Amino acid sequence: MIIKNQTEKAVFMIDFKITEASENTKYGQVRDSIIAAIRDGRLAPLSKLPPISQIAADAGVSLRTADLALQALINEGYCFRRPKKGTFVAAGKRVVKQSICGVLGRIDPVNFPLHALLYAGVMEASIRRNVPTLTLPLPTGEKAQGGPEQMIRNCDRGREFNLRGVFITDRNYYHYGIELAKAFPQKRFFMLNYEMDDFGKMPANMAAVINDNYNGSCRLASRIFGQYRPKTVSFLSHALSDDDITYLERERGIRDTAKKGGVKVTATITNAVSGNRADQIDFAHEAVLKFLKKKKTDFIFAANDYLAFGAKKAIGDLGLNEKTKVAGYDGINLPLEQDFPTVKVPYTEMGRTALEEMLDPEFRMPQIVKLQPEIIMHAKSRGELIR
Template structure:
């Protein structure tokens, strides 16, 4: 191969990582005979110029082909197409999965929820017999690309994104993870949020609580809306109807905004006040516990609280948090399998996968006390 060979450059508009594009271009050149067995490749610098990518990107693309048996390196001589390569050989099925996150710049990928999901996806891929590449993108789109084995996992998209996600699904297989759409035309994998909220409400009701406050994240997220729906439904079956004052909605699912915090504290200072709170998230529960203490109340003597999500730190709080545990690892593994089947096996049945939650009872919930 010479630097002036007519090969396509990397498409900078394509969200597929550039080193993956470069690697596929080189494989195509080997398969087409432009790079014959034993042929010496240009230097990394020349490759980067050919593809219009950085030296690091060019190096990463070539290293990937060495590891997968397409190329060999000789110290002091350079990089060569393997002499024993069969250009028509079948390769391990390869898969590129875009992890689509709305408002990616505002999402902390290191928090419990996202890190659990992402690490579980990676573990599922490592244990598979495929070559899998993940990349992050913040828009519900996939531009035209050379390769076929491309899928997308849309993580907790807002309800208003349904049309965009379904439009994307017309171009590549898509799975929604950590959310769902009404009458969805794409597969959705999530925990059963309504069931989880029902467990929390039932637990508190059995402890004697009759005055409730719900603290929720934005209701344009199906998780938040479903948790409110589940808690309301369970309490209604117990003869408890919640008023609009009994629901506080934060504009953020992680950070409790000032207006929501003020409303919570105002309700806790009223008489009669709520004796039980269901918080629709771990961080919302932490912020609500702070608000309870600022009002001079004790947990659970004066107010019981149940949260959602169960990081290790939940058991270390004072008091330890009663919470609804989501099966995050199982959710991620299911989403990975669904997108793999859709991409490689062309199984594209649209359906909702709802996984059961578990109530973990700890010290933040107790019998209703006397005011």
């Protein structure tokens, strides 16, 4: 299909070759056809491209596909867009836009230390790879002005930055991230840390980099069973959002390993709500006090370290330190007095890995990448960890 377009700057022709048999996407084929016209001189510098509707009609693609092709050309510096004027070929050599990435989540090291560790990993890798990190505003409502979607579009419309992808560090924005990924299929989106039940619903340009919660629990339980020889164990947890299965996978690992080792799992002690770290410690303390006054168990596996701290305090209050032991999970900000086994999750490594995968053209999406955690049996008084 040939397009002839007369402008004040130039007369140019575009030969669109769109085929279903190509491994390239349709918008990628439209993009390549326009690039070919730019490179061989059919599209002169500063010449105006036809409107999206004309490109879509002549290439035999949808308006959405044509728009994605033009946006890709803008991101790569072949073209630029002037508001209410149209899309133009860049003057002279194409402008190479600075690659950047975005983070969607709460950055609050005091109240959300886990999110801060994920962010630190992204930042570390972004500095090393010269891909600056942009903190996206949190969504406040559907299509709200100044929200993440508008900021991404502002980057796309400008001539300076190419936002390559977005990292989601908060499970509360997972489903919003899916909608963003659908709105910007040419960008890559990564969910960090949280293991969601509906990962299968992620679009083709989305992936997850998470901890191997199940295998971490299996390895921890194997070490515990070999060292402490418990006959009965219990699991201590609290509820997460309906689609967050992080703690369920940790519990499943304990139960499966116990079944293989002939160890009885007596009960799951759980709270219907979560809360901050103080709330979790208080809940665990009260729940374990109540539980151990009625039943016995040799070992309590907690879904996280805060719950383990509360359980440890309850065990001490009842004078059962020699009869009942406890283990945690997460390994966030381990204090010097931490004296129970735990699983140290590689939070910063998740951020580093996700950024590297975002930049790797060979990384296939969608995909779930699971990183292996580290088993820590206890800590000495000087903070020297024994693994």
